[in-house]
Amino acid sequence: MNTVANLPQGATSGIIIPLVVFVATLIATFWLRTIGYSYAARWAKSSGWSGEQTLRAATRVPSIFWCIIVSAYLALTVSTVPAAWKGPINLTLGSVLVVSIFMAAMNMVVRLIYQHGSRLGIPRRALGTAANIVRAVVIVFMVLTVVEIWGLPFAPVLLLVVVVLLVGILLLRDVLPDVLSGLQLTSTGNVKVGDHIRLESGEEGEVIEMQLRYTRIRGADQSVAIIPSSRMVRSTIINYGPPVTRAREPFRFETRLQVTELTGLGARNLKELAEILKKSPDSVVYYHTHNFLLEHHFLFHEPANDFAAWVVDVLGDAVLGERLAAVDIFEFPNLGQLRERLVEMMEECLSTQENGRQAPPDREFYFLKSVSMVLPTSYTARNLREFLEALRKISIGSLYFHVFEARLRLGKGLNDFSTWLKDSMGEEELARKIARIDPYTYSLEGLRSLLIQFVEQRIERSSQTTSQLSAGAG
């Protein structure tokens, strides 16, 4: 039977000894590896160092390679392998060692980026980009070192790296400034997702997403503006912070367009005017007491309602005209009562005169009817800030619908803004303040300005209260 003792001398020195050296060194290095990790764990625990887990995770696989490489190197040294072979094998072992060291370093840095980046609140996609940059740099240096080990010409590889870098920079020349600005933006933490911001160029809305290259802002009209990070960094940004209160139900702005219907009825004197008005539907009363608001909204002083204007211009009755013009529409909860009041005034006047003056031909009072077409807009408000932004942008028709038409024509008794502020925002004081405005005493643009002013004041007050509370808490 063959035993080791019986093996020839060449076999002992050629195979057995290197094998024994390899196995012994492997056992020794693995033992040292285990000791090293245990010592590091104890030291980390006693010193409170949090990097031990990262270090272990980054070096776990490469350290196995290191043990094998050292063992193989020593085994090769004591072996009888021809010298001509030893050189390339040593270079190969050296290369594997270099690669494993670089891989360990790369793993380490990447893990540190993710750990610390997450703590700073940097988006995961941004951290991924940074990790990829680190990987690319490490791989470049690794390749260069391996080339150096093998003694290959260095210049072509370096040239290739430079060319790749230049091409990359050229391809990414538009993206790089945004990426760098994005890093700056996220590291400062001045703007966060959920904040309501306004750029000096006019874009305004809630920040719904932040990436290295861009920030997405959703406006009150639900449009999403994508702002490149380089512009964000250059622009002056007013950050109103996250809204203090969110609405239970969002306010969806609607608008209203009008079709004018002819009744075919006309009045030639005051008596006919009163008689036809008495029998007219609400849509006729509404048209003649409201149409002038929209038709002449650009005028600083809007004309009186149609009845008053006709009585003065055509019948020449300035006294009755003044009374009809002075009817405070805001006082009336519905169109029926308004009609009664107007007819009452006309009949009072008729009691002192016969039919009154006759209108010349073509100057009769023609009864018209308002047909409202209501349609949704893209504007929605979920908080006061969005409400304010929408107020600045909605059409005159939308403002008119929610203030005038909702209260009197739809019979809600209150304008839509006040209802929403009270019921969905809990802003009772602001709701009352807006409900108290007599909209008939303002031009529509004047009314818009007043509403904006009220809401701005409320937001300012609420910001001050929040600041005081924060200061008190601090």
Place this chain on the structure above:
Amino acid sequence: MNSTFVGGGVAEILSRMVPLVQEMGVDARWIVIKGTQEFFQVTKKFHNALHGRQEDITKDELELFLEINRKNIEELNLDADVFFIHDPQPIVLVTQKKKLGRKWLWRCHIDVSRPDQRVWDFLLPFIVEYDAAVFSAPAFSRPLAIRQFLISPSIDPLSDKNRDLTPETIDSVLTMFGIPKDKPIITQVSRFDYLKDPVGVIQAFELVKRSVDCRLVLAGGTATDDPESGKVLAEVQERAYGNPDIHVLSIPPDSNIEINALQRASTVVLQKSLKEGFGLTVSEALWKAKPVVASAVGGIPLQVRDKLTGLLSHGIEGTAYAIRQLLTNPEYARWLGENGREHVRYNFLITRHIKDYMLTFLAVGRPEEIVYL
């Protein structure tokens, strides 16, 4: 659908409106009915009669009118969601409503407030077949068994008659007509027609001239279908003879840039009509931010709100007084002019006109007073 592609206000509006509506994504088609010379003579009589003039229309002429409409029905491939018929010429097409269904609207551009009863009675059975009628001014409508909508005409701000002009172009037009710029210019642009009261304009101007030095420009054309226009022009020329400050200009009907330039060069624009349809020349002047003095007739009061977007007058003395007010108070005149321009911007541009048509199409068939779209 109407009766001509060229000539007249309806064709002018449709030629600008149809492309815009198509741009909006609406498959709009403009169809013109075919007719003979005799047919159009009859429809011209209808037109005059609906305006209130007495016309002698024979039974044969009525039969011809129906016959031509019947031929058109046979030849036309009627297929649409909304049929929009302009004026009386194609009015009979509505007899296809029973067969085709859909929405049918009659767009009446004529003042039918005091029509010749015989013609009105002839057309009425067709009118009430429609789902709705559309009129240009409240005064044009009358009690009908169908719904009636008010849609004012409009101007196109980008047309040659209304677009911005350079000062050089304006000056060259004044030079061409021999009008110096040394005095305030008062202008009336309208056909030479008794109903536009050009002699009344000269009388008002003479009253103004007593206290304020100014010029008068009376610009307009003579129409081949109006035998009176030549006579009126001759009377006006005779009345103005010997007064170097009165410029009577007889210009071809397609002189759009010239009319635009004359309006823009004016200090005050007049429209002293005795009777008027809608009077779009008023909107044209207001769009140029000119202070306007106009008679309170037809559709003019819709455009001129007295003392807010211009001044309304009722006679020669009132017109002269209003002109004097404007000439001696340039700030007030400018304020009125600017208001007038805004009034036109919001209420009398082609965009508003298209919007009104679209809304009316939606409103027909929906009786509610508040329609949620």
